Amino acid sequence: MSHKLGKITLAEGVESEEQMQYLRRNDCDEMQGYFFSRPLPADQLAALRSAGKRLALASGRDDAPPTVLLVDDEPSILSALNRLLRREGYRVLLADSASTAFAVLAREPVAVIVSDQRMPVMTGTELLARVKTLYPRTVRLVLSGYSEITAVTDAINKGSIHKYLSKPWDDEHLKSEIRDAFRTWKERFGKEHD
Structure with a gap:
């Protein structure tokens, strides 16, 4: 909204790389907070600014292969x-875990x-419903051996998940579904990044 009004966006209180990367991906113009520097006396601030020191920011990863995030509490499945x-x-x-997934999503484009x-x-389904709100430019799938039909149907109907896939999976079928998910992502959101 601020960009449409011709204003810049400034985020205060940025304390982690995850927050900074999330804000960068969402077109925040300027940021301040402990992630960049603790409060400094005026003379130290002037010295910091004149040194031209900058944060080393990760590239936009335009040449990176398609990225998939796998979330499962069983190490053997992952x-x-x-x-x-x-x-x-x-x-x-x-x-x-869900908390690890949110940390990854804040840092990495998925x-x-x-x-x-x-x-x-x-x-x-709860995780993916929250992801839909925070990271709407994702395609979300559930892969599970457990299915409470009401929760899954509700999540699909609300658009929280794209598809429900069953465990144990067939390798070829799963690879096909993942390819389809990336095609869906490209159709919906790929033009924004071309």
């Missing part, structure tokens, strides 16, 4: 999925998210 999808040329990020349904603290 390992198997990671092996399968890396061979397909994807950049694979892993999270063993196109497709695949989450287990049954996890401690937050179910997969």
